[in-house]
Amino acid sequence: MSEDGAPHLSLLFTVKALVDNKNIDFLIDTGSVRSILPASPHNNDINNNTTPIQYLQGAGGHSIPVYEKVTKTIIINYCKYTNIFYIAAVSNAISGSDFLATHNFLAVCSDNSLIHSKDGYKIKGSSIQSNTVNNVH
Numbered sequence: 001m002s003e004d005g006a007p008h009l010s011l012l013f014t015v016k017a018l019v020d021n022k023n024i025d026f027l028i029d030t031g032s033v034r035s036i037l038p039a040s041p042h043n044n045d046i047n048n049n050t051t052p053i054q055y056l057q058g059a060g061g062h063s064i065p066v067y068e069k070v071t072k073t074i075i076i077n078y079c080k081y082t083n084i085f086y087i088a089a090v091s092n093a094i095s096g097s098d099f100l101a102t103h104n105f106l107a108v109c110s111d112n113s114l115i116h117s118k119d120g121y122k123i124k125g126s127s128i129q130s131n132t133v134n135n136v137h
Helices: 097-102
Strands: 013-019 022-028 036-038 054-057 063-076 079-088 093-095 105-108 113-116 122-124
Touching: 013 093, 036 063, 079 097, 097 105
Parallel strands: 022 093, 036 079
Antiparallel strands: 013 022, 013 063, 036 093, 054 063, 063 079, 105 113, 113 122
16 A cells, blocks of 8 residues: 555556577566666677667666667567667666557556557556666656
8 A cells, every 4th residue: 555545556567479499588667758678688799899879768767778770570469569669777677658659559657568459459567666677857
């Protein structure tokens, strides 16, 4: 329960996806305008000595180095979705508002799900605690 007596809801949730034959939990982040994949270990060709091509601004105002911009197809519940992803120095994969808008998804935090706005298809996610998300909030 929160201080005002209302039930506590986690507003953060992840959805499982397959990227390059690897299972990845994507944080659904409607406040992020870009979708991001961690630079490591999912991208072995990028290391700490690589010079960033640009920087993104994190929710706390910190700079996040970006090493590459790629187009990838991910699989969620047996459906394929192609999107632009930034390979950056983050701990968690992020599905941002660009992905949600491009693929007509609505994020429903009250039941940790994505709903396709055209056909009502629902993808159930998993609630997470904010202290498990590093370099994002």
